[in-house]
Amino acid sequence: MFTRRTLRGIVGAAVLTATASLGLGLAPVAQAETIDQVKQKGELTIGMLVDFPPYGIMNTENKPDGYDADVARVLAKDLGVKLKIVPVTGPNRIPYLLTGKVDLLVASLAITAERAKQVQFSHPYSAAQIVVFGGKNLKVSGPKGLSGLRIGVARASTQDIAVTKITPKDAKIQRFDDDASAMQALLSGQVDAIGCSTTVAAGIAKRAPNRFNQKFVLLQQEMAVAMRQGEPNTLKTVNDLIDRNIQNGEFSKLYEKWLGTPLPALKHS
Structure with a gap:
């Protein structure tokens, strides 16, 4: 026969167990980072200026081109995914990134302390x-x-x-x-x-x-790829790709193609 004290204990334990189970059920699931989503869908969506020659232009076939476009192509190729370039403007490029319209920005975005409050910057890939x-x-x-x-x-x-x-x-x-x-x-x-x-x-x-x-x-003025904050794996992946293509001379070759001069020495941000 259960005493009143025993019943209270059983009820209390049941409530604790139920609460714990409910808590586990409501525990947030870790959200996949941008780089994971890119690999899963097999496509990298890049926001790019197309009115800032020679970094970003529309070519004779009315397609995005320029130094930034070539950098975007290298990043997509190295990731083994398709590339989709979305034209952006100076004012809307960061909002496009923050609202998920693009995965990354390769949009002649100069590294500044003010911008770093909104986005995460990669190592520099270019400089003016x-x-x-x-x-x-x-x-x-x-x-x-x-x-x-x-x-x-x-x-x-x-x-x-x-x-x-x-x-x-x-x-x-x-x-x-x-x-x-x-x-x-x-x-x-x-x-x-x-x-x-x-x-x-x-x-x-x-x-x-x-x-x-x-x-x-x-x-x-050094320029970097911009991504959403709080994504360490995305940052590491992009940094690794940039470092590789600076060290092997690929970005310098593209920079000279579009700007007529070798890529300047860049500092890590």
């Missing part, structure tokens, strides 16, 4: 350099060498800010409406050197072989 580019006979290896020279820049551009910051007081900064005007000023001798991207510098070198060269780098 702003350089001082001028006549071959000019012996300039740093800011002091610009003393007394005429330096051309596109007005209110990144290079305008960078050149203004480091140029000696006796140098003359000449501001033009755009890079094309600054380039023409250099070619015609109106200025001794210009601040420009390596893309513009490569264009000048093609038009006037052996007349000009790069003097020094003003600044470098």
